[in-house]
Amino acid sequence: DQQVKQNSPSLSVQEGRISILNCDYTNSMFDYFLWYKKYPAEGPTFLISISSIKDKNEDGRFTVFLNKSAKHLSLHIVPSQPGDSAVYFCAARDRDNYGQNFVFGPGTRLSVLP
């Protein structure tokens, strides 16, 4: 049972346009959400995050939006660049007695076309 879902396995966008990657979750106890970017042959690298008490966080070309009532978050990349082509993972943090645990979605492969 996937707690974090990314329903689009892939997305293609023209350079300069907006890329929108979506993520849905089922666990209302998640308190922190992250996006990671992964290039081939490398581990995921942190991109941007948002706390559950916020609905928007912006960092340069990257903005994450959180809709708690819909259990949905999205990552916007504007403008998209060819170097943004990668797999993007959505992750959510679940705190329990053992500390923090991160649950990942299956990823969306973004291709930015020149």
Add this chain to the structure above:
Amino acid sequence: DAMVIQNPRYQVTQFGKPVTLSCSQTLNHNVMYWYQQKSSQAPKLLFHYYDKDFNNEADTPDNFQSRRPNTSFCFLDIRSPGLGDAAMYLCATSRDTGLYTDTQYFGPGTRLTVL
């Protein structure tokens, strides 16, 4: 200036032959994680160490064991690899003080092939 290092990057083993993957970190983070990632799937948490405390996920097979001899190092032991264990194994670290919100830092992964 590597922060989370995994060795080897590629590992080939035979069916049933024990294998050990290693991870080291220079970040002095108190939490270390091992994930298994199969093609086009989400990284799946196998277990994590919160300082010296070992936390196993409920569905992690007994075939997978881990050791953390000190803060910097963590090992993943697969006692009897099966064909289904072929995957990318990712090590990650994070700092968790209970108050501070931090992200995870991943190593480049070890791709395991089982023949």
